[in-house]
Amino acid sequence: MNQAHASLTVTDDTGAPVTLPAPATRVVSLAPHVTELLYAAGGGARIVGTVSYSDYPKEAQSIPRVGDNKALDLERIVALHPDLIVVWRHGNAARQTDKLKALGIPLFFSEPKHLADIPASIDKLGALLGTEDTARAASTAFTRDIAALRAKYAQLPPVRVFYQVWDDPLMTLNRDNVFSEVIGLCGGVNVFAAEAPRVPTVSTEAVLAANPEAIVTATPGATKPDRPLPALDRWKQWTSLTAVARGNLFGIDGDLINRPTPRLALGAAQLCRDLDGARKRR
Known part of the structure; x- marks a missing residue:
């Protein structure tokens, strides 16, 4: 994470920089796995909208829905006044994500392709949320559990x-x-x-x-x-x-x-x- 003039910058899974002027407080999650990653990073309480099947942890089931992986309610997303939207790179329709880009709201594209990308994603989201310590604890635990399985099997x-x-x-x-x-x-x-x-x-x-x-x-x-x-x-x-x-x-x-x-x-x-x-x- 780079800190300049109190801003926060991380690189998303497309390789693009994502910069926020301050830690995100109103986040829209556009995939079930993103919702889980945000909770792991310590940002569950900041998710103001998500999509169908965002069902874990249990608390996520009460978050307002803004669509599913086939269609998003763009008007509803805008009405939630998010300061960060986390998008599933291949799960959300490109046409709609292009419209989200046009709104000027910062987008973080999530597409973990390897086991090591999971803890990295948690840490990056923690940086954007300002919850680095919580995120690091979760990413470290996952890395440890995977390493233990690898060593055993x-x-x-x-x-x-x-x-x-x-x-x-x-x-x-x-x-x-x-x-x-x-x-x-x-x-x-x-x-x-x-x-x-x-x-x-x-x-x-x-x-x-x-x-x-x-x-x-x-x-x-x-x-x-x-x-x-x-x-x-x-x-x-x-x-x-x-x-x-x-x-x-x-x-x-x-x-x-x-x-x-x-x-x-x-x-x-x-x-x-x-x-x-x-x-x-x-």
Whole structure:
């Protein structure tokens, strides 16, 4: 953080500087993960508006809503007189975020892509809020928890993992995302890490050919999708698939693995335990 003439400047996840004349006191959060990060940074009480599914911590459920990831109520956002808006870079429509930029309200774009980006984001938001000590405590705790998991599991015999994002079409993740890092720190190997798209569509035959030792998917947390998340029952007909033969079909609360927030450490711990169970069933 740079301090000049009492102003605060940090760099957001687009690499752009965000400068405030003083710590933010009225913040609009435009993504559920942003709301969690703001609470972790000590700014929960300063959030004056947020979006659908901003449900954690419990106190966040009473914050006024200004839209969802598909549409924002720009008039309502302006009426809240925010001095900082935190935007989800790829989750909020570019057309609407361009309109927010035109209002002249400082925007911080949030898009944590790596585990290390989570504590960094908390610290940056803490700087903009003037709550550095609270933010540092939260970021340090997350870093410590992740390091402990890495030390315990990363060097264990590898487990080949297929992470099923969706079932129709069948979708997974490549290496360019936080959850693939989580697989690695648990001593797992993402079988589709090398695919070119960040969220590749794969065939059943490709999964069978990869023959993962474990198949993992997100189960409904508080953020329930338009239809039930895909179950893993489709794989049970392939009894020769190692993951099926050994009973290594795992579901983890989606809120713990899909949001880049401190709770990802809880999701990582669950995955590490699941993969360790797979090792024990060899």
